[in-house]
Amino acid sequence: MKLQNKTVLLTGASGGIGRTVAKTLARQGAHLLLVGRRTDSLNTLLEELPGQHRAITADISSDEGRQLIATHCQESGGINLLINLAGTLDFSFFEYQSDATIEQIITTNLLSPMLLTRRLIPLLKTREEAAIINVGSTFGSIGHPGFASYCASKFGLRGFSEALCRELADTPIKVFYLAPRATDTSLNSTAVNDLNQALGNKTDSPQRVADALVELVTSNRQQHYMGWPEKLFVRINALFPGIVHSALVKKIPVIRKYTEHQLETK
């Protein structure tokens, strides 16, 4: 899909990756509907973008928020592209995570994108060219200690994307799945950044993710896993999970150290 003059709904627009995606899509001539819960940061973003765009202050985890988004999409004459980017993360060992935090992670990262997508499919179907991009994570393919709830949400999003892609194959709607690795945004706490450093995990810039997203939507591929060696580990984990299991289990003491540190500094 070429992005010039296409109408794009972007959730997570006020976040580290979202702001950069918005700027990249605006430069390509797309018309953006920017979703976030913070009106001030959406308005600041609007001022920085070339072209005419709209901000929608809405919580995707509420029915009211999703209805508001759908109404804006209809008023804008429909959308060509839905980008499910909004997300949340909490780095801690599962037994110490509260029920509320677990619910929030699954709701924000999995259930809300599903419900928003279902609501918008009829609108997308009316366009000659339409697509949905779900932004997952390397942790949507590799179960990692310290991230059990986040992994569950992103594994779910990946499964949803694959099934929906096949289900909509005889419609105009394409479904893409993008899996970034660690990216330099405030989603990652100091503890996560310190852990990544200790484990030697590389971190991408938000611009790299935005470029990968644009490349994916203009390609014929269905999915893209970012980063080397992360994409290799994803494949090894799928074929020989025991190898990745052993490697990660050896890292538990380091991972535990950083989660404990995070608890101490909370």
Ligand SMILES: NC(=O)c1ccc[n+]([C@@H]2O[C@H](COP(=O)([O-])OP(=O)(O)OC[C@H]3O[C@@H](n4cnc5c(N)ncnc54)[C@H](OP(=O)(O)O)[C@@H]3O)[C@@H](O)[C@H]2O)c1
């Ligand atoms: N950063 C990474 O290392 C990394 C790696 C792989 C994948 N990802 C994925 O990339 C996506 C974007 O991450 P990021 O790094 O840009 O995170 P971020 O900077 O923390 O931004 C998160 C965005 O999600 C929005 N959001 C969260 N809950 C929401 C809700 N209930 N309703 C509406 N909007 C909500 C936030 O908006 P407001 O707070 O303004 O409402 C914000 O715009 C996420 O799905 C994340 O899982 C990130």
